[in-house]
Amino acid sequence: MSDTTLTHARAETASGSPRRAxxxxxxxxxxxxxxxxxxxxxxxxAGWLEGRFTPPPSKIAGTLGELFASGEWFRHALATGWRVAIGFVFGAGAGIVLGTLSGAVPMIRRLIDPTIQALRAVPSIAWVPLFILWFGIFETSKITLIAVGVFFPVYLGVLGAVLSIDRKVIEVGRVFRLSKLETGRRILLPATLPALVTSLRAGLGLGWMFVVAAEIMGASEGLGFLLVDGQQVGRSDLIVSAILSFAFLGFLTDALLAAATRPYLRWRDDLSTAEKA
Amino acid sequence: MLKLDSVSRIFPGGQEALRNIVLELAQGEVVAMVGGSGCGKTTLLRLVAGLDAPSTGSIELDGADLHEPSADVGIIFQEPRLLPWLSVADNIAFGIAHLAREEREARVSRALLRIGLAGYETRWPRELSGGQAQRVAIARALVTQPKVLLLDEPFSALDAFTRASLHEHLLALWETDRVSLLIVTHDVDEAVTLADRIVVMQPKPGRIFTEIGVDLPRPRNRRSDEFHAVSRRVLDALDGSLTEGQSSAAPGKTETAAFWW
Structure with a gap:
C-alpha cells in the first residue's frame, strides 16, 4: 500500500467513513x-445459578471437546446428516417434479393440487405414529418424515415460480421456435431458479427441524439421540452441545447450498445483487 | 414477398379485431401502420409473427403459408424482452444457438458493433438503459437474418432523443440488410421518418382506412415543409378514420387530429 492510500485510509477512519461504521x-x-x-x-x-441446569460455557466447551476427541460427535453428526441428506433428496426431488408438473399442466394442477394443499394442513409431526406403524422404528420412517417436511415448501415454491413466469418471456421462446424441451431448459429453468433456490433452502431448514423430531421419537445414534440422552441422564451440557451442533450444521449446509447456487443467480436485479455491487 | 389476403381475426369472445386486411410488402420496403387504439395493429403483427392464427384469409411469405413462428420473420416488441439471466452477447445469440460457435460469435460481435454496443458482451440486461436494451433486442432479431422484421411500437417507451437516435440506428441497419420492415406505431412523426408507405387503420373492427405513400429522400428532415405536409396528410387521414360516415376529413382539422390517441 502506498503512502497516499494510507493517509487516505487514515483520513477516512478519522472522519468515520461509512465503511468503517x-x-x-x-x-x-x-x-x-x-x-x-x-x-x-x-x-x-459464584453459586447463583445451578450448573446442573444451566451449563456454563466452559463446561459446554469441555463436553464438545470430549465428543470431538472420542469421535462420538462425528458418528452422531454423520448419522443425523445422512438422514437429512436422504430425506432432502427425496422430498426436494418429489417437490420439484410435482411442482413443475402442477405448474405447467393445468389438468394435473386441478387433479393433484387440492389434495396436496389439504395434506399440507396436517402438522407433519402428526404423521409420525402412522409412519412408525408402516415403516417400523428404524431409518425408513425417519427419512420419510424428513422427506415430507422438505416436500411442501419445495412443491409450493416451484409451483408458484412456474405459475409466475412472465408470458412475454415464453413468447420470446416461441418467436425463436424453441421446442417444449428447449423452452424448459432455456427459459423455464433459469426463470424459476431463484424461487427454486429459496424453496430448497426453506426445505433444508425444515429437514433439520424434522430430523430432531424423528430422532427424539427413538434413535440409537444421531444428534437428536444426544438430546434425549442428555435429558435422561440429566446432563444439560450434553443437550446444549447437541443444540449448538444442530445450529452449526444447519447454518453450514444452508451456506453451502447458497454458495453453490450463487453463480447461477448473479443476473438478478434486486437487493441481493445490489448489496454486492 | 409478404402477402396478407383478406385476413380477419375474430377472438373467441366474438370480438372482431381485424376485418378483411389486404396488404403486401415488397422486399426491403418499410411500411408503417398507424391508427387509434383498438384498431388491431398489434393483433395484425402477432398474426404475421405466427403467434396467433387468422380466423379467415391467408398470410404468405414468398408463397409459403405463415401459420407458426418462422425463421424468416423477426419481431421486436414494445419492451425489449431480454432474458435477464443471459449476458448481452448470449441474449443476441439466443435465436442462433444451432449455429457453429465461431459463426455465432462472429455474428454477435458484428451485431454489437453495428448497434454501437461493442464491449458490452458480458453486461447483464439490468445494466442497460432502455434505449440500449431495445438496441440489443433489435440485434437479437436481426442476427437470425430474417426477411421481414416486425416492430410493435418499439420506441414508444423511450424519450424523444433516444427515439430519434434509434430511428437512425434502425435505418442504418435496414440500409445494409434490406430487410422489409413492418412497424406499428402511434407516433405520426415516427411513421413519416421511417416508412415508404403509411397504412392508416380504422378501429372497431380493425380495417385499413387508407394508404399514404411517403416519397421523401432519406435521411429525412423532420423540420422540412415536405415532411410536415406528409404528417398533415396522415393526421387528416387519422381524423377521417375516426369520423367515418360523416363528411370526409376536412382540411384544418389537424388540431383535433393531434389528439387522436
Whole structure:
C-alpha cells in the first residue's frame, strides 16, 4: 500500500467513513451473546445459578471437546446428516417434479393440487405414529418424515415460480421456435431458479427441524439421540452441545447450498445483487 | 414477398379485431401502420409473427403459408424482452444457438458493433438503459437474418432523443440488410421518418382506412415543409378514420387530429 492510500485510509477512519461504521455495526450483534455467556459463567461460579441446569460455557466447551476427541460427535453428526441428506433428496426431488408438473399442466394442477394443499394442513409431526406403524422404528420412517417436511415448501415454491413466469418471456421462446424441451431448459429453468433456490433452502431448514423430531421419537445414534440422552441422564451440557451442533450444521449446509447456487443467480436485479455491487 | 389476403381475426369472445386486411410488402420496403387504439395493429403483427392464427384469409411469405413462428420473420416488441439471466452477447445469440460457435460469435460481435454496443458482451440486461436494451433486442432479431422484421411500437417507451437516435440506428441497419420492415406505431412523426408507405387503420373492427405513400429522400428532415405536409396528410387521414360516415376529413382539422390517441 502506498503512502497516499494510507493517509487516505487514515483520513477516512478519522472522519468515520461509512465503511468503517458498517464493519463496526456488524460486531454489535455479538455483544448480547457474549454478555450472556460471561454472565452464565460467573453466575455458576459464584453459586447463583445451578450448573446442573444451566451449563456454563466452559463446561459446554469441555463436553464438545470430549465428543470431538472420542469421535462420538462425528458418528452422531454423520448419522443425523445422512438422514437429512436422504430425506432432502427425496422430498426436494418429489417437490420439484410435482411442482413443475402442477405448474405447467393445468389438468394435473386441478387433479393433484387440492389434495396436496389439504395434506399440507396436517402438522407433519402428526404423521409420525402412522409412519412408525408402516415403516417400523428404524431409518425408513425417519427419512420419510424428513422427506415430507422438505416436500411442501419445495412443491409450493416451484409451483408458484412456474405459475409466475412472465408470458412475454415464453413468447420470446416461441418467436425463436424453441421446442417444449428447449423452452424448459432455456427459459423455464433459469426463470424459476431463484424461487427454486429459496424453496430448497426453506426445505433444508425444515429437514433439520424434522430430523430432531424423528430422532427424539427413538434413535440409537444421531444428534437428536444426544438430546434425549442428555435429558435422561440429566446432563444439560450434553443437550446444549447437541443444540449448538444442530445450529452449526444447519447454518453450514444452508451456506453451502447458497454458495453453490450463487453463480447461477448473479443476473438478478434486486437487493441481493445490489448489496454486492 | 409478404402477402396478407383478406385476413380477419375474430377472438373467441366474438370480438372482431381485424376485418378483411389486404396488404403486401415488397422486399426491403418499410411500411408503417398507424391508427387509434383498438384498431388491431398489434393483433395484425402477432398474426404475421405466427403467434396467433387468422380466423379467415391467408398470410404468405414468398408463397409459403405463415401459420407458426418462422425463421424468416423477426419481431421486436414494445419492451425489449431480454432474458435477464443471459449476458448481452448470449441474449443476441439466443435465436442462433444451432449455429457453429465461431459463426455465432462472429455474428454477435458484428451485431454489437453495428448497434454501437461493442464491449458490452458480458453486461447483464439490468445494466442497460432502455434505449440500449431495445438496441440489443433489435440485434437479437436481426442476427437470425430474417426477411421481414416486425416492430410493435418499439420506441414508444423511450424519450424523444433516444427515439430519434434509434430511428437512425434502425435505418442504418435496414440500409445494409434490406430487410422489409413492418412497424406499428402511434407516433405520426415516427411513421413519416421511417416508412415508404403509411397504412392508416380504422378501429372497431380493425380495417385499413387508407394508404399514404411517403416519397421523401432519406435521411429525412423532420423540420422540412415536405415532411410536415406528409404528417398533415396522415393526421387528416387519422381524423377521417375516426369520423367515418360523416363528411370526409376536412382540411384544418389537424388540431383535433393531434389528439387522436
Amino acid at each position: 458498517f464493519a463496526w455495526k456488524g460486531w454489535i450483534g455479538l455483544i448480547l451473546p457474549v454478555i450472556l455467556a460471561i454472565g452464565l459463567e460467573w453466575g455458576v461460579r
